[in-house]
Amino acid sequence: MESTTTAVCRLRVNGDLRECAIAPNSTLLEALRYGLGLTGSKQGCDKGDCGACTVVVDGEPVLSCISLALAFEGREITTIEGVSEGGKPHPLQDAFDLTGAAQCGFCTPGILMSAWALLRKNPSPSRDEIAQALSGNLCRCTGYTKIFEAVERAAESLGGAR
Ligand code: FES
Ligand code: FES
Numbered sequence: 001m002e003s004t005t006t007a008v009c010r011l012r013v014n015g016d017l018r019e020c021a022i023a024p025n026s027t028l029l030e031a032l033r034y035g036l037g038l039t040g041s042k043q044g045c046d047k048g049d050c051g052a053c054t055v056v057v058d059g060e061p062v063l064s065c066i067s068l069a070l071a072f073e074g075r076e077i078t079t080i081e082g083v084s085e086g087g088k089p090h091p092l093q094d095a096f097d098l099t100g101a102a103q104c105g106f107c108t109p110g111i112l113m114s115a116w117a118l119l120r121k122n123p124s125p126s127r128d129e130i131a132q133a134l135s136g137n138l139c140r141c142t143g144y145t146k147i148f149e150a151v152e153r154a155a156e157s158l159g160g161a162r
Contacts (some may be wrong), residue, residue: 020146031069040080051137054110103141123160
């Protein structure tokens, strides 16, 4: 049932404290997309199955479509809009481009966020570790091989190659 009341939600997103008015039962994905206009995180299945809505909270990937926005006040949230460095694409984004790891691109922001969290914790992941880290992100287009290659390429350009 749609809520008739509104709550003010204060989220720290991509290093900035942002505020939006939302229904108290809004998901984090709804707050990001419709409250703050950060539409990079995609609304796919909207029930925790596809990973298109993945954002990173305090270093860990989170499915924002099944997370209550108000529960994330005070946490450090990073979305795909926050990964570029100095106005340039992140090495992961370059690697996806150069490797041809995105086709329709719908899954790509969520996959990039899972990979971004992985490389911050493990700069030199094995193919198995990459596959494990991306196991919650579904891609209907690429067959995954190019995606794994792109993550390896990004690890290499970030200096963490095996
Ligand atoms: S949209 Fe969140 S898991 Fe699919
Ligand atoms: S590139 Fe189309 S769903 Fe992954």
